[in-house]
Amino acid sequence: MKYIMLTGRSIKQGESIEQKLSQNYSLITSTCFMNLLDMVNLELEDGENIRAISDSGSVVFHVAGDEGLKSGTVFIPYGPYCNMLISELTHGSGMPDFKSCEIEIGRTDENVLSVIDLLSEAGGKEL
Amino acid sequence: MKTTANATCPFCGCLCDDLSVTIEDNRIISVDNGCALANAKFLDDKRLQHPVIRENNRLRESSYEEAIEISADLLKNADRPLFFGWSGTQVEAQCAGVNLCEVLGGVIDNTSSICHGPSILAIQEVGHPGCTLGQVKNRADLVIYWGCNPSESHPRHLSKYTTYASGFFVKNAHRERKLIVVDVRKTESADLADEFVQINPGGDYAVLSALRAIVRGRSDFIPETVSGVPKAQLKRIVDICKEAKFGAIFFGLGLTMSENKYKNVRNAIELTRELSRHTKFTITPMRGHWNVYGANEAFTWLTGYPYAVDFARGTAYYNPGETSAVDILARRECDVMFVIGSDPGAHLPRKCLEYMSKIPVILVDPHVNCTSVFADVQIPVAIAGIETSGTAYRMDGVPLMTKKLIETDFPTDTEIINRIHEIVVG
Ligand code: SF4
Numbered sequence: 001m002k003y004i005m006l007t008g009r010s011i012k013q014g015e016s017i018e019q020k021l022s023q024n025y026s027l028i029t030s031t032c033f034m035n036l037l038d039m040v041n042l043e044l045e046d047g048e049n050i051r052a053i054s055d056s057g058s059v060v061f062h063v064a065g066d067e068g069l070k071s072g073t074v075f076i077p078y079g080p081y082c083n084m085l086i087s088e089l090t091h092g093s094g095m096p097d098f099k100s101c102e103i104e105i106g107r108t109d110e111n112v113l114s115v116i117d118l119l120s121e122a123g124g125k126e127l
Numbered sequence: 128m129k130t131t132a133n134a135t136c137p138f139c140g141c142l143c144d145d146l147s148v149t150i151e152d153n154r155i156i157s158v159d160n161g162c163a164l165a166n167a168k169f170l171d172d173k174r175l176q177h178p179v180i181r182e183n184n185r186l187r188e189s190s191y192e193e194a195i196e197i198s199a200d201l202l203k204n205a206d207r208p209l210f211f212g213w214s215g216t217q218v219e220a221q222c223a224g225v226n227l228c229e230v231l232g233g234v235i236d237n238t239s240s241i242c243h244g245p246s247i248l249a250i251q252e253v254g255h256p257g258c259t260l261g262q263v264k265n266r267a268d269l270v271i272y273w274g275c276n277p278s279e280s281h282p283r284h285l286s287k288y289t290t291y292a293s294g295f296f297v298k299n300a301h302r303e304r305k306l307i308v309v310d311v312r313k314t315e316s317a318d319l320a321d322e323f324v325q326i327n328p329g330g331d332y333a334v335l336s337a338l339r340a341i342v343r344g345r346s347d348f349i350p351e352t353v354s355g356v357p358k359a360q361l362k363r364i365v366d367i368c369k370e371a372k373f374g375a376i377f378f379g380l381g382l383t384m385s386e387n388k389y390k391n392v393r394n395a396i397e398l399t400r401e402l403s404r405h406t407k408f409t410i411t412p413m414r415g416h417w418n419v420y421g422a423n424e425a426f427t428w429l430t431g432y433p434y435a436v437d438f439a440r441g442t443a444y445y446n447p448g449e450t451s452a453v454d455i456l457a458r459r460e461c462d463v464m465f466v467i468g469s470d471p472g473a474h475l476p477r478k479c480l481e482y483m484s485k486i487p488v489i490l491v492d493p494h495v496n497c498t499s500v501f502a503d504v505q506i507p508v509a510i511a512g513i514e515t516s517g518t519a520y521r522m523d524g525v526p527l528m529t530k531k532l533i534e535t536d537f538p539t540d541t542e543i544i545n546r547i548h549e550i551v552v553g
Contacts, residue, residue, distance in 0.1 A: 004328045006311060008380065009280040009415070014138075015167040020473055020496045029473075057477050068313030070355075073328055075312055080473050080480075080497050088478035091388075093248070094240040094435060094451030096476050099384040100329055116500060122477050123484025124500035126185055 003038070004073045005052070005085060005101045013077035020079075021115050021127075029079025030059075030112045032105075033066035038074075042107060051108040054085040054101055059118070060110045074103070080118055128156075135529040136165045137215075137512025139281050140414030140522035141288075153533050155513075162282035168513075174493045175507040186505070194506050195543065198489045199550035201463050201504070207439065208233035209461035211452045214242075214419035215468030217517025217529065220540035221418075221425040224467065225436075227548045234437040234461070237422035238469045240451040242380065245389035246412045247423065247433050248447065252389075253396050258375070258409040259523045260287070265294035266407075269371035271307045273395065274331065274381015275413045278315040281522075284413070289375070290319060305367060309334070310381060322364065329386040330354020334361070335394040341365045342401045369405045376410040414522035416469070417512065421520035456482045465489045467540060468511070472497030491543055509537040517541075 016025040032050060044050065046064050052074075059081050069075060076082040085103055086096050116124065128151045135144040147159040148169060158169045178194035179186040189197075202208050210228045213221050214237055221237075228235040239247065263270070270289045277284040285291055293300040308320035311330075317323040326334050330353070337353040340346065342365055349358050368374055376399055382391040395410060402408040414420045423433040430436045432445035435452075448454060452471070455461050456479035464471075464486060472480060473496065483501045490502040493510050509515045512529040514537065520526050538546075 006328065007384075008276065011163055011279040011282065014164045014279070018168065018171045018494050018496075019173060020470065020494075021499075066312075068317065070311070070325065070327070073311060078474065083473070083475060083480075084477045086476040088453060088457035088476045090448055090451065090453055090457075092448035093388045094244050094447035094454060095383060095388055096241065096453055097384070097386075098241070099381065100386045115497065119472065119480065119497060119500045122480040124472070124480070124497075125181065125484065127495070127500060 001072070001104075002102045003105055005054070005082065005103045006073055006075045006099045007078055007082045008075065008099070010077040013079060025079070026112070026115050027062070029077050030061050030081045031077065032061035032063050033069060033075040034063050035069045035071045035073065036065045036067060038071050039063065039065055042105065044107060049108050049110060049112060050105050051110065052085060052103045052105050054087070054103045056087045057084040059084045060108060060112050062112060074105070080115060084118065084122065131530065131532055134532055135512065135519070135527055136161055136168070137417045137519065137529055138164045138168045139417055140420065141281050141284055142417055142519055142521040142527055143283055143287065144527050148532050150533055155533065164282060175495050175505060178504070178506045181503040191506070191538065194504050195546050196550065198465075198504050198506070199547045201487045201489060202231055202465065202547065203551050205231070205233070205463035207461045208463045208465060209452060209455055210235040210465045211471060212467045212469035213237040213422040214239070214416035216511045216540045217418060217515065217519055218421045218425045219517045220467070220511070220544060221422050222429060223541050223544040223548070225426060225429045227544055227551065229438050230548070230552060232438045232441065234439065234450055234455060235426070236435045236450070236452040237419065237426065238416060239419050239423055239434045240447060241453060241474065242415050242419060243383055243412045244434055244447055244451070245383040246392045248389040249392035249396060253393055256396065256399050256403065256409055257411050257523065259525055260521070262409070263375040264288045264292045266296050266373040267375040268297055268303055269305045269307070269367065269374040271309065271374065271376045272316055273309040273376060273378040274385070275377060275379025276310070276314040276316045277377070277413065278319070280379065280415065281413055285319070305371070307364060307367065322367065324356055324360060324364065327355040331382055331385060331391045332387045332394055335391065335398050337361050338365060339394070339398050339401050342369070342398070342405070368402050368408070371406055374402060374406065374408040376408065377413050378410065379413045380415070411523055418519035420522060420524060421518065421526070424520055453479055461486065463487050463489070466498050467491040470496040470498050472499070472501055491540060493537070506543055507537060508543060509535045509539050511540055515539045
């Protein structure tokens, strides 16, 4: 099944925005909020990990249930994790598909990467 | 210990200018009136202390002179420098940045290209029936939040201007002012609404069109559900809108970042216009970063265009989709990137980051952030809006002065840009 990934602001993400290499920011921006029924169907519980795959990349997230989401949609706070899945194409508008990216989701035992390790996969250098 | 009253908050587009900031020994120790986001911003005390330069793939400390020299050399020798960011600094620095880009024949874009840029494209097509936030507070008896979640992104918007803000003609806001929230997600803001409309992802355009048809009296055309919304609810919404004396629509990135992008915003503006045939309606984008609106203003008065401005031809050229930062990076076109007042390392798609890792990146920012990982030079500066005074524009286009609250030895954004400029022009 394909899911639509919505990315957006959350208050916790906003609070941690000046400390982007911190564990706290990593935890907040690597959390994938899902519809509760979708979680049941994938046999997932809060805090377990998933691998999300799009045409542009693949990233491990923690999951958390969110009653406000319709089945088939997930929400991920803005940050480097969700952006690893977003295509660079803007359809001539300048704006990527930050709220209409299709992803597939599967359960995984792999760990969530730190921000530095995640960015190094995209060419990020040592600090 | 001293307290500065009416300080301006440099975080979100509300640009609240009623904060009380208490300072002891030149350090901020408490903030009153601010939201959680303001508290985090004002009380943060971790920052980069010295400029750093990448050498043998490691960052080493340097002097300001050396970091500025190297930055100027990189920019002078570039064929196509890209200047990106600008929403997290004041208008004075934005103007200096446009001037530097122009002498270098570079391309300059601000973060609105990945924020409300599509809203500007729509406004350029059909105009902007907007108003100030003061008008909304004093007059609006109906507020619609569409594709935005102010409780989390602009936490004081509801208490300063809408649901909890009584005004001159709206004496008891909580009782007299209706709230409609339209979103794909049932957010905290949706929980406060008198009417919550949950649409399917990508359904905004169809729902806006259906509402326009109903306003025009053509509900016979509308199917029983539109993008997940029952026709009965759409008709109820139109009735509420027509009964209002003054309706204010606020929209967020739910319209600009989803399918149809600027066409969604165009449709929302046309709905506003349609409703204004029956009563008074206005529409305002929920601008995100505190001075992103100022970047659009400064760019426009200096170049004629609000963002994505290319000086390669010797004159300003504007074509979002071609001259916008994401597209230039995706096409692997720029050969140096200068970043200020934003963090593209955290907010651009993967392919753009991959290209950033291949070219020299100069970062002007007080904090170590995701772009630092790609930077070859980082120059720490005073925190704009807290350690420097200057002009910023609120989301409704009202310019406000931000105050310098504490003394600092760090140079300002404007000083760094001007020093680079001096070296570049020799
Ligand atoms: S609502 Fe925005 S501008 Fe106002 S205090 Fe909060 S973060 Fe600052």
